[in-house]
Amino acid sequence: MENRYVVIDLETTGHSPVNDDKIIEAGIVVIENDQIIETKSSFFNPNKSIPPFITNLTGINNEDVKDAPFFHDKADEIISLFKDSYLVAHNVPFDLGFLNAELRNSGKNALNNPIIDTVELSRILFPQSPSYKLSQLAEFLDIYHDDPHRALSDAYVTAKILLKLKEKLFSLPYETLDTLLKLENRFKSDLTSLLSNRLKELAFSTEEDANVEVFQGLAFKKTESIAQPSSTDIQSFGDFLDVIYEENGTLQQNMNYYEKRMGQREMSEAVFDSFQGKKHALIEAETGTGKSLAYLIPAIHDSVKSKQRIIISTYTTQLQSQLLDEDIPLLEKIVPFPFQVALLKGKSHYISLEKFAHELQNGNKDNYDIILTKAMILVWLTETETGDIDEINLPASGYLFYKNVSTESEGVLDPYSPWFSKSYYQKAKRRAQQANIIITNHALLSTDIFNDNQFLPSYKKVIIDEAHHFEETAAHHYGLKLDYITIQYTLNQIGHSHENNKLLGKVIAPYALQVENLMKQWDDILDSTKYEVEELFRTLYHYVLGMRRDMALSDIGRVQYRYEKEKEDYKTWNVITEMATRLTFYFKDLIHVISSLEQKFDQEEWLDKYDKEDLNGLKVLLQNFIDSLEILIISDIDIPQAKWIEIDTKGKNNAVYLYCEPTDISSLLAEQFFDEKESVILTSATLTMANSFSFMVERLGLSNKPYITQKITSPFSYRDQVQLLIPNDFPEINYRNMDDFILATSETILDLANITDGRMLVLFTSYDMLKKSYKILKEKMDIGQYMLIAQGITSGSRSRLKKNFQSFNQSILLGTSSFWEGVDIPGDDLSCLMIVRLPFQPPNHPVYEAKANYLKTKRKNPFMEYSLPNAVIRFKQGFGRLIRSSNDRGIVFVCDARVIKARYGKYFINSIPEVPITFDSTNELMEKAKKWF
Template sequence: MFIQKVRDFLNAKLTQHVSAAFSSQGVLAQSITGFNRREVQVEMAEAVANAIDKKANLVVEAGTGVGKTFAYLIPALLSGKQVIVSTGSKNLQEQLFYKDLPALLDMFDLTPKVALLKGRNNYLCQHLMEKELAGTSSMDTQVLDDLLRINQWAGQTTDGDIGGLTAVSENSAAIPLIVSAKETCIGQRCDFYDECFTRKARNKAKDARVIVVNHHLFLADRILKETGFAELLPDSDVVVFDEAHLLPDIAVTYFGQQCATRQLAEIFNKLIEIYRFQLRDAKQIELLSGRCAALLNQWQQALYQIGDSDWRRLQSNKALSILSWDLVKEINALQSVLTGHVGRSDELDDALEKLTVLANKLELFFLCENNQAAYTVDYGHRYLVLRIAPINVANECRKLFEPNVAWIFTSATLQINRDLSLFTQQLGLNQCQEMLLLSPFDYQNNALFCVPRHLASVNNHNAALTQFVDVCVKAVNAAKGRTFILFTSHRMLNAVAPLLQRRVSYPLLVQGQAGKQSLLKKYRQLGNAVLLGTGAFWEGVDVRGRLLSCVIIDKLPFISPDDNLFRARSESIERAGKDPFAEISLPQAVITLNQGVGRLIRDEKDKGVLILCDNRIVNKPYGQAFLNSLPPMARTRDLNKATAFLEQIK
């Protein structure tokens, strides 16, 4: 009884501190010019404080403008507990670490150790850098130039974070050559072990009280803990997932398996190199490695010729099946030979260890025995990635979210039809508090949603394309540029871009011309540009004010029925007597559309028009699920009213 009273007192104390921080006389009001208390923000902050005290699960959809970042950071910091904040994107991760956390720590005069930890491929590897510079004689001129620029930066950086590298393009072919990777790491045998940027970042995280990571890294770390291996992150009291809507799909990756053929090819080449420079008496290593490399290439070429991504269908190809198992047989023979030379070369021992892991994954993929998983071949420029993705990760996730930790999940887009149960079911969250907090913005007066009349069916590609371009031209001219055009497919983007180029005088920025951040920077600088993008621009993009007055979306973002994971999930749902459209397609499309819509109104003073060129949202019964989940914008079917609204935005 006494212990419970103490807990109640401490909870009340944290909640009171949090509430006071948001008051008209509180720390925020004293520190932020023009601060206005938002009731929805305080409601969320108090709920987070309560969840922290009770070590409970909390799921919050916080609409744009709620101020969810401060609503979870302030109670987390004031609690004094060990905190991990996980995000879905690098942009938010860096905003939290470099902007939001320093500002709050300064306001509240707090001094906990804070660390930013990214996946290892975000850090420069000094060993690879030295290796690449030693082999520059046969290198492309542009790659060599970029490597020299990176090497100059390497002498100045303190953390080796590639995010701070501005001297070369983020798409430079040199970057993949010099970033840290598990497959190329040689551990304590490395000459740069003491200076290693990845190791330094990890050591810093272990000492920190507040750690900012991303979902990929967090899940990888939790799964390592489950298997009993050494982990990167300390045990925490509070874990906050921002951009939590991304978690279920990312979890599929980590509870599945993948095997990249590029890694296999690199190991075979490495083994030939070891024979030539270290083990000249082991001719079989060269012969078998060469045969494996040739067979791998032959197998890949056969797949490229077929082009199918569904391994279950591909298995019926007898010639491909024979080739697949011949490859496994040859790799097994190579492993046997390598085992006889264990201990003679550290590099050989390392290569054998990595080959064994990849060979097991390859064989598991070829067997294709799990009916509750999708088996997919992803085609790259030269290599393949083989993926096994489970169709349901709820049970696996449930094991990760252990008791005695406060688990906070938040995003601007979690609900379907005002219901959060789809999200909680996907992650196996049986017991949790759920909150739906509406945006405080005045959507009714500041935003207009237009679905133009007389649209052709989206299935009639030619007619839909012509009409879509016509709508874009009218809207872009009315908005004086200042428009995002978001597409559900690269095919439609590539068809629209050249047609639009001929008909509008405003600058067109097209996804693929440069990296995402470069395009956004140019968009902001120009002030009257039109940006055309697919999935990458539907979320994690924040352009405020009159710079973005119009968002145009080509059609409702339903997942492709050819997606292997979708097909596997659909079959499972049908076996359970349920409807795959209602259970998978519709919910995913609603959340994706909400993300795209969320680009339009980012501030209480923002005004803008959303145009959707898909009349299924008003003609089909399921359209109501989309409408119920969107912000409460004024609506019209009259495109002229939408263009008039745009023309009035100053």
């Protein structure tokens, strides 16, 4: 049996045999001795009509199956194929469920073969795959998939994946396989025989993998330490730039389709001048400048020559990946001397080998997701050089398990511990100490600034890319967040004393009888604490609902309410303050019980270091809740800040989130960052409003510092590549009745899509408007006319939605919030960008409201000083989605006539590249669009 695998894939009339859905096509591939020896394919007559959606997906129509056999005609033949073999499918529950339902309906016994689910096994053995959908997994494994959603093609690809999985499984070290075998009884796939036989083979093998290190039963990849580059003579910066940028320079020699960009060298010189003059700089580099190479080149030169490290901070992991995977490898070819680059993230990103090895010894009652997570991490450890959990896609509750095994959970690691030298975080810190360039993110940079420089190696020069997000990120990291779900989840994870699978129960289980009184005390206080949490957050929920003033809505549809000096105005708020104070006393009582336990255990010398770390970690968690309640509810802090509550009205009546952040962080940044650093370079494609940097200068606290500004214009010919169309006959935007505007927007989307064959990105400023437009489009569109993809409605991450958009010829992508920036869709995939409304924050948005009030106290105009510049920068980001190369061509359609009619509209127009603008009726604009294309 172990040498025979029968792979099956089915196409069906729907998702569930319980709903009388039927098989319409089966594809079967037989593997023996790791060779594909037979393939079979057959249509089946389902004796019912095939839904249009299924026909659209698979290409199978009613005519195809009209004369096909019924399933019961082929039942015996199918049963014989599976004799003495593994049954393999990509998502076994689906295929086996249908197969057995049809067999039972045919009067046959259900199959009970051992199974292999290639979805599950792929997650375990290829944890770094970006997706486990069949076509995307095949792409990741370099398997050609010629006919997706047809049974035989899908079965053939699944068979190829199975062979890759077996090859990968047999390449793993003994220790990894041994631990997988201990977890195997909780897998869906039957792997006992495969794992046992492979372990027997390895037991008698003398071969050792030189790339794998084994310690205390855990196998992980050996990592190389950074070799310090030898000292070298560095030419002058001008000569250095000539070697790289000029004709037949190293950049031209190492880049396909190289185009010299004047702005790129101009930006490199601006960065160099700032470093030399010990000045800060704001550099706006428009799309197409090639800004990441432009700032990396002077940074590398300066760092190697001065022997000083330079920090580069990004907002998105996408840009970090681009720097590490594309730009740095290119620079290693074009820079004529060696240099070192390191990535450094916060401790929570790195796995602790010691904690993970300890957790593998526990977990008899772990659920399936945690077992799967452990298996994925086991395999990943044999591959990863960084230990950065962002490299893999864990199941949802796997991230909750991971929190317990991250470096952040291990406390202060003893330098004399044998695990210290193996710690991924310590290795990342050592690499950073030795590197010329350290790449990090705004979050860690902000945490480092406000925590006495504890997290990054010392530095004097820093380049902040995507700098339009820096002030906002710094404010978030100086602020606080507390929510019901986090508190209750934490208390549930700590658990009662008798719950041996929870944090406290695991520690005290061996000594429960000796601390019975303390445990009774703990359980009583825990129950009271959980009750008080319920009551507090339920009261907050109803308090927000009861407010009569207009509420703001967040991007994800939560109601937002800003609270300020509530105690003076509302009797209920005094009740809430008393409840929060009472809750802090319960948290203090829980901490007191843990401290008493620690004293008792210390006297008897019962606990090992892991248990002590766990108990101390619990106290830290509980103390954090006390501190947060003090700041967010109980005490009044006399600094300008925004405090707000968000409630999810579609969730439970305790789905409440509390936030606070400073309304003005500029003075903090000025004192703790810009005063401390020699040179800070702030760069982005969007730093100016109408060619002025003044908004960013004020916002970041640079007003009284020596700084330079420079604007690098795009090399693209926007006048020839873009048409900006604005309708003059759209319904007026009315906050109380948006229906007419939404209907007009939806009809225009379809009219434009008919001209551009889809290939549209539509940017909304509110999720509510996006949902309503999606519903109208679904009703008005012909089935199968366009692939309609909508953020928050179509499942998948932002990058997955973008890939889906690019995969279909005629697709329309509706996006909000994060889709306004960082989404690159070059070439013919995107021909039309629609901006539904100018991206102003609603005036009752909590942070806007607090900042507006603060600006009024300074006798400033909140609209001109804050609201308008933010909207203009957002608009520029959205506009920048269309043209990503010199060959791109398309239309930007702005539905909001305020960009022309309003007095402030000129700020939007004057902030984007100069393009032809047409302000006319919708019909005339459609004719213009037809001619343009």
